[in-house]
Amino acid sequence: MTDISLDTLAQQPARPRRDIGLKKRYAAERRFRLYGVLAIAIGLVFLAIMLTSIISKGYTAFWQTTVTVPITFDEKVIDPSNKRATDPNVLITANYPKLAENALIEKLGIDPKDRATVRKLKGFLSEGSRVQLRAIVLADPSVIGTTRDVDILAAANIDSAYKGQIDLSVPESRRKVSDQQVEWMNKLKAEGAMVEHFNTGLFTFGASSRPETSGVGVAIIGSFYMMAIVLMLALPIGVAASIYLEEFAKKSRFTDLIEVNINNLAAVPSIVFGLLGLAVFINFLGLPRSASFVGGLVLTLMTLPTIIIATRAALAAVPPSIRSAALGLGASKMQMVFQHILPLAAPGILTGTIIGLARALGETAPLLLIGMVAFVADYPKTPFDPATALPVQIYMWANEAERAFVERMSGAIIILLIFLMAMNIVAIVLRRRFERRW
Amino acid sequence: MSFLLVFAIVLAIGLVAFLAGRQRALAQDDGTVKPHSRPHYHGWWAFLTGVVPAVIFLAAWDTGASAYLNSHIHSSLPAEVADGTVAHEDLAAGLVKSLARGLRRLDDQQLAALPATFAELQPMLAAKGVALAPDTQDYMVPIATDANRVSDRLDLIAAAVSIGLVVVGSLYGLSRISPRARARNNVEKVMLWGLLGASTIAILTTIGIVLSMLFQTIAFFEKISPASFFFGTVWDPRFAAAGSGGAEGQFGLIPLLAGTLYIALVALLVAVPIGLMSAVYMSEYAAPRVRAVVKPALELLAGIPTIVYGIFALVTLGPFLRDISAALAGGTGFIQAQSILTAGLVMGVMLIPVVSSLSDDIITAVPQAMRDGSLGLGATHSETIKRVVLPAALPGIVGAILLTASRAIGETMIVVLAAGVAANLTLNPFEAMTTITVKIVNQLTGDLEFNTPQTLVAFALGITLFALTLVMNIVALYIVRKYREQYE
Numbered sequence: 001m002t003d004i005s006l007d008t009l010a011q012q013p014a015r016p017r018r019d020i021g022l023k024k025r026y027a028a029e030r031r032f033r034l035y036g037v038l039a040i041a042i043g044l045v046f047l048a049i050m051l052t053s054i055i056s057k058g059y060t061a062f063w064q065t066t067v068t069v070p071i072t073f074d075e076k077v078i079d080p081s082n083k084r085a086t087d088p089n090v091l092i093t094a095n096y097p098k099l100a101e102n103a104l105i106e107k108l109g110i111d112p113k114d115r116a117t118v119r120k121l122k123g124f125l126s127e128g129s130r131v132q133l134r135a136i137v138l139a140d141p142s143v144i145g146t147t148r149d150v151d152i153l154a155a156a157n158i159d160s161a162y163k164g165q166i167d168l169s170v171p172e173s174r175r176k177v178s179d180q181q182v183e184w185m186n187k188l189k190a191e192g193a194m195v196e197h198f199n200t201g202l203f204t205f206g207a208s209s210r211p212e213t214s215g216v217g218v219a220i221i222g223s224f225y226m227m228a229i230v231l232m233l234a235l236p237i238g239v240a241a242s243i244y245l246e247e248f249a250k251k252s253r254f255t256d257l258i259e260v261n262i263n264n265l266a267a268v269p270s271i272v273f274g275l276l277g278l279a280v281f282i283n284f285l286g287l288p289r290s291a292s293f294v295g296g297l298v299l300t301l302m303t304l305p306t307i308i309i310a311t312r313a314a315l316a317a318v319p320p321s322i323r324s325a326a327l328g329l330g331a332s333k334m335q336m337v338f339q340h341i342l343p344l345a346a347p348g349i350l351t352g353t354i355i356g357l358a359r360a361l362g363e364t365a366p367l368l369l370i371g372m373v374a375f376v377a378d379y380p381k382t383p384f385d386p387a388t389a390l391p392v393q394i395y396m397w398a399n400e401a402e403r404a405f406v407e408r409m410s411g412a413i414i415i416l417l418i419f420l421m422a423m424n425i426v427a428i429v430l431r432r433r434f435e436r437r438w
Numbered sequence: 439m440s441f442l443l444v445f446a447i448v449l450a451i452g453l454v455a456f457l458a459g460r461q462r463a464l465a466q467d468d469g470t471v472k473p474h475s476r477p478h479y480h481g482w483w484a485f486l487t488g489v490v491p492a493v494i495f496l497a498a499w500d501t502g503a504s505a506y507l508n509s510h511i512h513s514s515l516p517a518e519v520a521d522g523t524v525a526h527e528d529l530a531a532g533l534v535k536s537l538a539r540g541l542r543r544l545d546d547q548q549l550a551a552l553p554a555t556f557a558e559l560q561p562m563l564a565a566k567g568v569a570l571a572p573d574t575q576d577y578m579v580p581i582a583t584d585a586n587r588v589s590d591r592l593d594l595i596a597a598a599v600s601i602g603l604v605v606v607g608s609l610y611g612l613s614r615i616s617p618r619a620r621a622r623n624n625v626e627k628v629m630l631w632g633l634l635g636a637s638t639i640a641i642l643t644t645i646g647i648v649l650s651m652l653f654q655t656i657a658f659f660e661k662i663s664p665a666s667f668f669f670g671t672v673w674d675p676r677f678a679a680a681g682s683g684g685a686e687g688q689f690g691l692i693p694l695l696a697g698t699l700y701i702a703l704v705a706l707l708v709a710v711p712i713g714l715m716s717a718v719y720m721s722e723y724a725a726p727r728v729r730a731v732v733k734p735a736l737e738l739l740a741g742i743p744t745i746v747y748g749i750f751a752l753v754t755l756g757p758f759l760r761d762i763s764a765a766l767a768g769g770t771g772f773i774q775a776q777s778i779l780t781a782g783l784v785m786g787v788m789l790i791p792v793v794s795s796l797s798d799d800i801i802t803a804v805p806q807a808m809r810d811g812s813l814g815l816g817a818t819h820s821e822t823i824k825r826v827v828l829p830a831a832l833p834g835i836v837g838a839i840l841l842t843a844s845r846a847i848g849e850t851m852i853v854v855l856a857a858g859v860a861a862n863l864t865l866n867p868f869e870a871m872t873t874i875t876v877k878i879v880n881q882l883t884g885d886l887e888f889n890t891p892q893t894l895v896a897f898a899l900g901i902t903l904f905a906l907t908l909v910m911n912i913v914a915l916y917i918v919r920k921y922r923e924q925y926e
Binding site: 025026028029031032033035036037038039040042043044046047050053054057236237238240241242243244245248249257258260261262263264265267268269270271272273274275276278279280284286301304305308332333334358361362363364365368369371373391394395398406409410413416417420424 | 504622623626629630632633634635636637638639640641643644646647650651653654711712713714715716718719720723732735736738739741742743744745746747748749750752753754787790791818819820821823824841844845847848849850851854855875878879882883896897900903904907908911912915
């Protein structure tokens with residue numbers, strides 16, 4: 001039968017098909033699909049470009065060049081008038097960078113009387129040597145008069161040149177390192193005295209006007225205090241509020257008001273919370289400015305809606321049969337909630353909390369208003385001391401002009417993103433591990 | 439005695455009451471009468487009857503005491519200072535307070551032989567790490583010591599009363615323990631109040647936001663007329679140095695509002711088509727396996743802090759656009775490094791996941807029957823989406839776009855870094871404009887006094903922003919909720 005119809009079809013001239021625009025419609029269909037793919041691609045490509053650009057600018061911040069020089073703790077430089085036994089300030093105010101300079105002069109074999117050459121040494125080693133050498137002397141004053149090898153940080157410009165970030169083909173007058181300095185640098189490198197180390201300073205230093213001695217140490221501690229405060233306040237309050245709304249509240253005008261409020265607070269711009277913190281916590285209650293305690297309070301208020309919404313969803317997902325069973329066995333409503341519903345909802349609550357914390361960790365705007373844009377060099381001992389936060393530190397470095405600060409800033413962004421990623425992975429693992437489908 | 443120590447003592451006594459109460463309830467259970475509540479409920483009830491009144495008292499006393507101390511310091515300031523302007527008196531009171539705080543660090547011996555002049559006192563305090571303002575006056579020293587004495591006395595009273603309260607309260611709670619006492623119900627009633635209290639924090643926050651901004655805004659409008667704020671076209675706050683006087687500055691909202699809306703518009707022009715198309719593709723076309731990878735990847739964009747977007751715009755995208763335009767035009771570029779375009783583009787990308795996840799939910803909520811009907815009549819997949827699914831989802835999508843727009847208006851860090859600070863009125867997207875949020879940050883960073891219009895204007899801007907986003911959110915939430923009910 002098939003054969004026959006095929007034959008007849010072949011014999012008859014094919015009737016032209018009625019054109020119903022199928023070709024065009026299919027083309028439109030393909031175009032539409034393509035738009036969808038394109039839209040997703042644009043988003044992903046942008047994400048990739050952004051991450052690559054930051055990582056490529058920032059990964060070098062995790063290395064820092066140091067110069068190993070034999071420092072002679074010369075009594076003539078540290079304590080020229082030999083008064084250190086009576087006046088402890090002598091050892092604190094001594095001219096330590098001079099020691100480092102002298103050591104370098106000797107190491108490079110420069111004639112100390114050649115003033116023009118010696119002057120070019122300025123800005124080769126970091127001024128941070130003052131703090132470093134002072135710590136050595138103060139810890140053990142008996143080193144005075146002896147010689148020992150010390151790793152001194154290279155200054156930011158030399159560090160950049162060592163990492164190959166400064167274009168040496170530019171005329172000497174228009175770049176920040178002189179030919180002489182490059183020559184010394186190569187000499188030290190060849191001798192093995194100048195090397196790149198993992199930059200632990202990036203994690204331990206506080207604010208500084210010199211890129212090579214600035215780091216996110218203070219910011220990490222400040223952020224940690226704030227996260228601890230958010231966790232201690234927002235989690236119990238958020239869970240309590242959700243339990244009330246989900247399990248106890250009767251439908252009334254009052255509970256409606258609370259719900260509308262929570263939904264709106266979740267969408268209020270974060271900077272408004274900063275204004276609230278400034279006006280209420282600092283101006284009205286007189287809490288200290290720049291303190292991580294105030295930052296923690298502001299972020300708590302900001303995170304509460306997120307936690308409440310997540311907790312309510314987790315509570316609502318626990319099936320009613322559990323409630324009926326508990327109540328049927330004679331538990332009171334409070335016992336049912338705290339002994340049965342809450343443990344079952346815990347994974348969902350924790351996931352929501354971690355995601356809320358991650359958002360709070362990356363938040364910058366409200367912290368700017370409560371004075372966390374502060375130059376803090378010392379570790380905050382309590383949450384009431386001035387501190388700064390990781391994203392705020394990034395913001396402050398963004399306002400610095402020097403190239404080396406851009407490197408530090410990108411490095412700090414990488415650290416921030418790693419923290420966020422870790423938190424999100426924990427949240428995902430928790431959800432995968434403990435999520436129950438009913 | 440410090441506040442924390444008293445609090446710890448109160449809690450410790452409460453804990454003892456808890457243990458005693460549980461023990462007593464256990465001892466009473468001789469098996470003849472069936473107990474109403476389990477022993478630990480009796481313990482908790484004894485804890486609550488003691489601790490709750492004591493803590494409430496402590497909190498109330500602490501607030502009252504600091505107010506009393508304040509007025510005490512003010513009243514003991516000499517007449518010539520008190521007669522001066524309020525600001526000056528506040529300044530003097532502030533100095534006294536920091537001096538009093540510094541004196542706390544001295545040991546008893548030093549306090550007994552306290553020098554009468556500030557000049558002698560300063561090195562003693564500096565040795566303890568207390569830095570004081572140099573304009574602290576000699577007459578403030580006795581006032582500060584007096585203030586410390588008064589506050590010590592107040593603290594002592596607070597400690598005595600609250601510890602008395604916790605002891606009496608716990609004893610009362612313990613005395614009520616009997617096998618038929620309804621301890622569990624009592625404890626649960628208190629817990630319910632606690633839960634209710636926690637949920638009212640949301641309302642308190644909103645009230646706090648509104649009131650705090652309202653008071654400062656009213657103070658601002660006493661100095662600058664509302665008309666010149668809302669309809670002024672020039673923004674020139676003139677950060678006057680203290681005491682220069684006269685220079686009022688102009689606080690016109692219009693250029694900021696225009697900049698805010700313009701940048702939000704550019705951002706929406708980027709985010710809405712891309713976000714909507716990706717949502718459509720992911721909910722209608724993508725295979726589950728593709729969806730499982732691509733959806734979280736796109737949501738990564740939402741997880742990146744906005745400061746990172748801002749930095750990207752500032753360091754990479756802005757210079758890149760400027761250089762490209764320079765190469766195109768030859769010579770100087772027509773796109774500035776900080777421009778509406780840069781800020782809008784980056785913000786748009788940030789908003790893509792917001793649009794796509796909101797519209798994804800809405801598109802999935804359209805009943806399958808509607809799609810099947812359309813496909814059964816011979817429509818292609820894209821025709822079904824364009825003619826049936828999207829129109830059905832339109833109200834919800836409008837709500838989603840409104841929510842996104844409110845995010846765009848309130849976004850701060852991207853515009854602070856990428857949009858510029860100059861308050862221009864322009865239509866050219868390649869130039870810099872500034873926004874409400876940028877100006878709030880600008881006016882409030884650095885040292886500030888709370889009585890200049892330069893500072894107060896930030897609160898007027900804040901309340902404008904709050905009102906704007908609030909209206910958009912309420913409308914959007916209403917639309918989204920209404921739409922969801924339609925298909926449920």
